[in-house]
Amino acid sequence: MADANLTAVPMAASGYGKRSAPDQAPRSRDDFAHLPAREAAIAAYIDRLPDGAAVDIKSLAKQIPAYGQQAVSTALNNLSEAGHLRRIRETVGEGRTQWVTRSHFSRTARDDAWWEAFLEEGEGTASDPVPARAASRRHPTRLARSAAYEALVRLGRTEPRLGLSAAECSDLEPLAGEWLARGATPDDLVRALTAGLPDLVHHPGAFTRTRLTEKMPPEAPSAPEPSLPPRRRVMECTGCGVPGRPEALPGGLCRGCRGDSPRPELPGPAADDVRAYVSELRAMARTSR
Structure with a gap:
């Protein structure tokens, strides 16, 4: 080629x-x-x-x-x-x-x-392809944690009886994310999970999963998607x-x-006009001699 x-x-x-x-x-x-x-x-x-x-x-x-x-x-x-x-x-x-x-x-x-x-x-x-940004090899960036994950981390800080490990937070993140998707705020989630705790919580991860499931708020009504012009x-x-x-x-x-x-061809001069012009040029040439 x-x-x-x-x-x-x-x-x-x-x-x-x-x-x-x-x-x-x-x-x-x-x-x-x-x-x-x-x-x-x-x-x-x-x-x-x-x-x-x-x-x-x-x-x-x-x-x-x-x-x-x-x-x-x-x-x-x-x-x-x-x-x-x-x-x-x-x-x-x-x-x-x-x-x-x-x-x-x-x-x-x-x-x-x-x-x-x-x-x-x-x-x-499909939108235009967006060039990927190369991550720094010297200073790798940690993936941002979701609001649901952060709310689960806050449980142990708010109420020590519900202190969760990193693995438990990751495991429960989808359930907590569903709360937020249904309109609850992180503060709502923390209050609902820490209210009325028993004196002793033997298994914070299992206890939190049960509360996340049983106290799940109802689904929020879906808003109609705005229609784009064709x-x-x-x-x-x-x-x-x-x-x-x-x-x-x-x-x-x-x-x-x-x-x-x-x-389109441009119209040229008429034949008679051309002959008259040539004759005039010849006459001028003879006169100048």
């Missing part, structure tokens, strides 16, 4: 960039054997990029030195016609008011009907970015980028 740099892949702005199409065939050596050499090389490079990578013309031309921007532009149009690429503009965000354009790439070539169905069905609500999606021409319905963009290209609409 073309000499490409995969060690420093530029990422697009959040929400933009490459998106891998679903249900692709496993990667093989002959994925792009049906394409010309240039298109096959660029397709293989895009296929290896992570989702969210920048796949605009300038970024690809910079990362693949063998081809300039014009060559990359033409190759992307050809990949679109071959069924490997579509650009789709859609709304994102909490209110779904922000428009972003994503380049959906499929290692497996798809026909127009498949891409149209993909546009109508959408790609789910996601809007529209296909764009791979070549020029003009939006349109899939049927107006066969192969992902508009008529102009497919070459179906030749550029």
